[in-house]
Amino acid sequence: MHTFKLNKLCSLGLLALSSSVFTHSAFATATQEGTVNNGNGTFTYTQKINATSTLPHYNQSIASPATGGFGFYSGYNQDFGWQHSFGDIITNPLIQIQSATLMIRAYDVDSESFHGTNGEYDGIAVDGVDLNPGLLQGTNNTWSETSFDLPIFSISDDGLINTFMDADMYNISGTMNWVTQLDYSLLTITYLETTNNPPLKPELSMSPSSCDATTASDLVASITGPTPADPDGDSVSYLYRWFVDIGQGSVVDDEVAGKTDHQGNTVLSTQTIDGETWRVQVTAVDSNGLVSDPEFSTWISIDTDCDGDGVDDVYDDYPADPERAFNNYNPSATLVFEDLWPEKGDYDYNDFVMQNVFNTITHASGAVKEVAIAGNAVARGAGYANAFAISFLTDTSNIESSSLTLDGNLSTLTPEAGHTGEAVIVLIDNISSVLPSGTYSFYNTQNGDDRPLVPIEFNVVFETPVPVLTLGDAPFNPFIYRVANRGLEIHMSDRAPTDLADLTLLGTSDDASDPNTNSYYQTANGHPWALYVPSIWTHPYEYIDVLLAYPQMQVWAESGGSTNPGWFAYPDTTHCWKC
Incomplete structure (x- = not known):
C-alpha cells in the first residue's frame, strides 16, 4: 500500500485521438495485436496497449513518475486515457461479435471491501460511459486482472474504444493519496463473419x-x-x-x-x-x-436508501424518487387581496380570498425541486375581473412542468412570456369565472351568501432544483392583476412587481412604493393591499373596512409587524363572513 504525497502536476489524458477508423496498417507498431483463426468459423482479435504503445493509442512521451501513466504509479490527480481500436468491424460488414472484453492488469489496487468508502477506487469508463464493474478490483501489493464486458455498441459505432481511468476517484479532498500502477490493457474480441444478426437486448x-x-x-x-x-x-x-x-x-x-x-x-x-x-x-x-x-x-441500498439520493428511507419522504427527499409544509394560511390599488378604496380585503397549504419539496441537497399548493378559492368581492398568479425567482427555462386542478379539472400551465430572471405562472386567468355572481353580486362576501368553496391544487416542478435562498419562502410572490389592464399588479408588501407591471403606478394615489429602497405596495402608514395570514381566516363582509373587522390590525401594520402579531385571531364577529 502506497500513501505518499503526489504532486499535482498535469494529468496524462487521452491525447491525439482521431475520430477516423484505423486499418491494421495504420496501427502503431508498438501496439501488440493480432487475429487468430479458431478453426471453427470464429476469429479472436486481441490488442494490448501498454507503456511501449504509441499514438494514436497512447502517448507515453509525457508520462513520468510525476504525471502517471502505464508503468508508473498514478493517483487522484493523474488520470489518463488510451484508445483501443477494431477497424475491421467498420470495413467488414459481415463481422458479428460473440464476445468482447477489456482486461486491465494493475498492481497494488487497494479495493478491499474493509476500506469502505475510504479505499482506493479506480473507475474505468469507455466512450464516456462507466463500465460494470465500476472499479479496478485488486488487493494490496499484488498484481490483479479486472475483466470488463464491453457493450457491443461501444465497438460497432466507429471501431474506436476510448478508455479512461479515473484514479482514486473518491479522493475529492486530496488527502488519501492512493496510487496504482497499470501494466497493460488487453482488448479481446471473438467474432464470426456472417449475415446472421445478433439477438436483441433483453x-x-x-x-x-x-x-x-x-x-x-x-x-x-x-x-x-x-x-x-x-x-x-x-x-x-x-x-x-x-x-x-x-x-x-x-x-x-x-x-x-x-x-x-x-x-x-x-x-x-x-x-x-x-x-x-x-x-x-x-x-x-x-x-x-x-x-x-x-x-x-x-x-439500490436495500432496506436503507432505495433511490440512492443519500437520504435513508426512514427519513426520506420520497424513498423511490432521487429528485425529492423532504416535504416542507407551511401551516394552513389564507391569501387575501384588495384590488383598488393604488387607492385604498373600501379596504374590505375580500376581493380575492384563497385558503392554502404550501408544500416546498426539496432535494436531498436542500434545494427546491417542486412547489405544491392545496387549498380552496373562498371568496370574491371584486367588481373588476382579476387574474391570480405567482412569480418564482428562477428562469422560465427552468420550469420542467406545472399543472392546476381547479374544481376537479386538470390543466397544464406554461410560464407567462415576457419575464427575465423570474418565472410567472398564472393560476387563474379570471377569478370571476371561478367564483361567479348569482343571487348575490359577489361570491361569499355578503351576509347569507354561503356557497361551496372551490378546491384548487397547483404544482410547479423545476428542472434544476433552486436553492432556498434564491427562491425564497412560501408564499413566494403571489399577486393579482387586472384582466383588462395587465400592468396593474397588486402584490404583498415589499414583493417586487414583475417585468410586465406598469411601474408608473408605483407611488401614486395612496401607494407609497419606493423602488430605491425596495419598498412596494403599502401606504405611508405601512398598510398593505395583500396579506398572507397564517391561519384559516374569515374575511370582512363586503364594504366593511378590515380595520373595523380586525381592530388590532392597524397597530400591527403601523408597527411593522412587531406589535399585535396575532391580530388575525381577534375579529369583531359582527363584521366578518361566517365568524
Missing part, C-alpha cells in the same frame, strides 16, 4: 422492485421480452453477471466482494445485507454464439 423486470427490496427478499431478474428475442428466429439463452456495492461507493463482481459467484437470475436473501446495492447484467446469446448489448437492473 427486456427485464425485477422482483421485488428496488424500493420494496428487503433483506428478506430474493432478488430475481426475469426476462419479459422482446418477442421475438432474435430477428433471425434463432434460439436464445441468457448470461447473468451479478455485481454488488457493499459500501465502497460502486459495484464490483459479487465474488470479489466475498459473495457467491451468482450465474443465474436469482440472488437469495441469505446473500444480501442492509444497505447493499445489487446489480444484474443480462446478455442474450443466440445459437450462433452472437451476443446482444447487455441490459441492467439495480436494487
Whole structure:
C-alpha cells in the first residue's frame, strides 16, 4: 500500500485521438495485436496497449513518475486515457461479435471491501460511459486482472474504444493519496463473419422492485421480452453477471466482494445485507454464439436508501424518487387581496380570498425541486375581473412542468412570456369565472351568501432544483392583476412587481412604493393591499373596512409587524363572513 504525497502536476489524458477508423496498417507498431483463426468459423482479435504503445493509442512521451501513466504509479490527480481500436468491424460488414472484453492488469489496487468508502477506487469508463464493474478490483501489493464486458455498441459505432481511468476517484479532498500502477490493457474480441444478426437486448423486470427490496427478499431478474428475442428466429439463452456495492461507493463482481459467484437470475436473501446495492447484467446469446448489448437492473441500498439520493428511507419522504427527499409544509394560511390599488378604496380585503397549504419539496441537497399548493378559492368581492398568479425567482427555462386542478379539472400551465430572471405562472386567468355572481353580486362576501368553496391544487416542478435562498419562502410572490389592464399588479408588501407591471403606478394615489429602497405596495402608514395570514381566516363582509373587522390590525401594520402579531385571531364577529 502506497500513501505518499503526489504532486499535482498535469494529468496524462487521452491525447491525439482521431475520430477516423484505423486499418491494421495504420496501427502503431508498438501496439501488440493480432487475429487468430479458431478453426471453427470464429476469429479472436486481441490488442494490448501498454507503456511501449504509441499514438494514436497512447502517448507515453509525457508520462513520468510525476504525471502517471502505464508503468508508473498514478493517483487522484493523474488520470489518463488510451484508445483501443477494431477497424475491421467498420470495413467488414459481415463481422458479428460473440464476445468482447477489456482486461486491465494493475498492481497494488487497494479495493478491499474493509476500506469502505475510504479505499482506493479506480473507475474505468469507455466512450464516456462507466463500465460494470465500476472499479479496478485488486488487493494490496499484488498484481490483479479486472475483466470488463464491453457493450457491443461501444465497438460497432466507429471501431474506436476510448478508455479512461479515473484514479482514486473518491479522493475529492486530496488527502488519501492512493496510487496504482497499470501494466497493460488487453482488448479481446471473438467474432464470426456472417449475415446472421445478433439477438436483441433483453427486456427485464425485477422482483421485488428496488424500493420494496428487503433483506428478506430474493432478488430475481426475469426476462419479459422482446418477442421475438432474435430477428433471425434463432434460439436464445441468457448470461447473468451479478455485481454488488457493499459500501465502497460502486459495484464490483459479487465474488470479489466475498459473495457467491451468482450465474443465474436469482440472488437469495441469505446473500444480501442492509444497505447493499445489487446489480444484474443480462446478455442474450443466440445459437450462433452472437451476443446482444447487455441490459441492467439495480436494487439500490436495500432496506436503507432505495433511490440512492443519500437520504435513508426512514427519513426520506420520497424513498423511490432521487429528485425529492423532504416535504416542507407551511401551516394552513389564507391569501387575501384588495384590488383598488393604488387607492385604498373600501379596504374590505375580500376581493380575492384563497385558503392554502404550501408544500416546498426539496432535494436531498436542500434545494427546491417542486412547489405544491392545496387549498380552496373562498371568496370574491371584486367588481373588476382579476387574474391570480405567482412569480418564482428562477428562469422560465427552468420550469420542467406545472399543472392546476381547479374544481376537479386538470390543466397544464406554461410560464407567462415576457419575464427575465423570474418565472410567472398564472393560476387563474379570471377569478370571476371561478367564483361567479348569482343571487348575490359577489361570491361569499355578503351576509347569507354561503356557497361551496372551490378546491384548487397547483404544482410547479423545476428542472434544476433552486436553492432556498434564491427562491425564497412560501408564499413566494403571489399577486393579482387586472384582466383588462395587465400592468396593474397588486402584490404583498415589499414583493417586487414583475417585468410586465406598469411601474408608473408605483407611488401614486395612496401607494407609497419606493423602488430605491425596495419598498412596494403599502401606504405611508405601512398598510398593505395583500396579506398572507397564517391561519384559516374569515374575511370582512363586503364594504366593511378590515380595520373595523380586525381592530388590532392597524397597530400591527403601523408597527411593522412587531406589535399585535396575532391580530388575525381577534375579529369583531359582527363584521366578518361566517365568524
